[in-house]
Amino acid sequence: MANTFHVELITPEKHLLSADVVHVRAPGSAGEFGVLANHAPMVAGLGPGRLQIDFADHKEEFAIGGGYFTVDNNKALILAETCVRKSDIDLDTAKKNRADALKRIETAASAAEREEAQSAFKRHNALVQVAEHKVD
Numbered sequence: 001m002a003n004t005f006h007v008e009l010i011t012p013e014k015h016l017l018s019a020d021v022v023h024v025r026a027p028g029s030a031g032e033f034g035v036l037a038n039h040a041p042m043v044a045g046l047g048p049g050r051l052q053i054d055f056a057d058h059k060e061e062f063a064i065g066g067g068y069f070t071v072d073n074n075k076a077l078i079l080a081e082t083c084v085r086k087s088d089i090d091l092d093t094a095k096k097n098r099a100d101a102l103k104r105i106e107t108a109a110s111a112a113e114r115e116e117a118q119s120a121f122k123r124h125n126a127l128v129q130v131a132e133h134k135v136d
Helices: 091-107 111-132
Strands: 005-010 015-021 023-028 031-036 042-054 059-072 075-080 083-085
Touching: 005 042, 015 042, 023 059, 023 075, 031 042, 042 075, 042 111, 059 111, 091 111
Parallel strands: 005 075
Antiparallel strands: 005 015, 023 031, 023 042, 042 059, 059 075, 059 083
């Protein structure tokens, strides 16, 4: 298909996806962005959030914990620190972990502890948001 491009989604633990897709919506460090076929070459940092991949016949959502996104010559590479498919998210556990991270932010004894807790909060919040999101 002329209106598709190839995407690879990789974490340190596994290769999650290798497919031709129509559109990718990603949580960039500076805000959400979208990519279609024939996009200009780009490298972008990713923050924690919802990654949506649109195939010709369906959509899939993932919660990512940050990483990098590159696209060039109709090939995109998504390197994610963490990535969980929506169907694999345990919402109750994600909510509990998010609440625990918030408590750690409030009680952090140092800037380093606070920063680690804030990072954990953002990752768990992304899981909750993806699990509760209705696919567009």
